[in-house]
Amino acid sequence: MNIILLGPPGAGKGTQAQRLVEAHGMRQLSTGDMLRAAVKAGTPVGLQAKAVMDRGELVSDEIVSALIGDELDAMGAGVGAIFDGYPRTAAQAESLDAILSSRGRKLDHVIELGVDEDALVERIIGRYTCANCGKGYHDTFEQPREPGTCDKCGSHEFKRRPDDNEETVRTRMAEYRAKTAPILPIYDARGIVARVNGMAEMDHVTAAIERIIAA
Numbered sequence: 001m002n003i004i005l006l007g008p009p010g011a012g013k014g015t016q017a018q019r020l021v022e023a024h025g026m027r028q029l030s031t032g033d034m035l036r037a038a039v040k041a042g043t044p045v046g047l048q049a050k051a052v053m054d055r056g057e058l059v060s061d062e063i064v065s066a067l068i069g070d071e072l073d074a075m076g077a078g079v080g081a082i083f084d085g086y087p088r089t090a091a092q093a094e095s096l097d098a099i100l101s102s103r104g105r106k107l108d109h110v111i112e113l114g115v116d117e118d119a120l121v122e123r124i125i126g127r128y129t130c131a132n133c134g135k136g137y138h139d140t141f142e143q144p145r146e147p148g149t150c151d152k153c154g155s156h157e158f159k160r161r162p163d164d165n166e167e168t169v170r171t172r173m174a175e176y177r178a179k180t181a182p183i184l185p186i187y188d189a190r191g192i193v194a195r196v197n198g199m200a201e202m203d204h205v206t207a208a209i210e211r212i213i214a215a
């Protein structure tokens with residue numbers, strides 16, 4: 001099974017993708033994570049992407065589609081893919097069709113996480129993760145049980161994304177509205193879009209996604 005999780009920054013795509021990975025042994029393909037890894041490693045792609053990401057703008061379609069193709073090639077053919085943060089433009093949606101069909105895969109579901117934009121800024125600005133295991137936390141909504149210690153792995157190191165500041169978040173949302181939201185009709189026309197209320201409690205969102213992929 002191959003699915004796209006679509007929604008603005010902070011809608012919960014990453015969290016829900018991780019849950020699908022744990023429950024079904026699928027693979028999360030997050031172009032944002034791949035780009036952050038490239039920036040950290042100082043690869044040519046990372047060097048090119050860093051300033052664009054810091055501004056909250058979109059990295060070129062060619063770069064992200066190449067990353068996705070490489071990741072799919074590195075996966076077993078029978079492993080399902082969850083696309084998180086990709087595609088983000090009509091050109092990427094077109095590339096994804098070609099990338100999938102040339103590998104004998106097809107898109108089963110596009111799940112749109114609908115959210116109230118005003119709440120997103122608070123969600124994003126407060127979020128941080130364990131620097132060791134990646135577990136997500138939030139200043140207001142989900143602190144570790146013991147302050148300063150990760151619930152999952154016991155690490156004391158946490159990190160925040162440099163682009164999770166208000167100004168960049170506003171740009172990222174504007175990019176979503178202008179370039180990403182318009183790709184939904186492409187998938188709507190194929191009858192594969194399901195909409196989930198991303199403002200609901202996390203477990204409810206997970207349950208709704210489970211119902212969609214079981215149908």
Ligand code: AMP
Binds near residue numbers: 056064
């Ligand atoms: P994300 O982690 O999905 O919020 O992505 C963080 C940043 O990486 C975005 O603000 C973009 O600068 C860049 N990025 C991630 N995925 C894509 C994509 N599919 N197309 C273009 N830029 C992307």
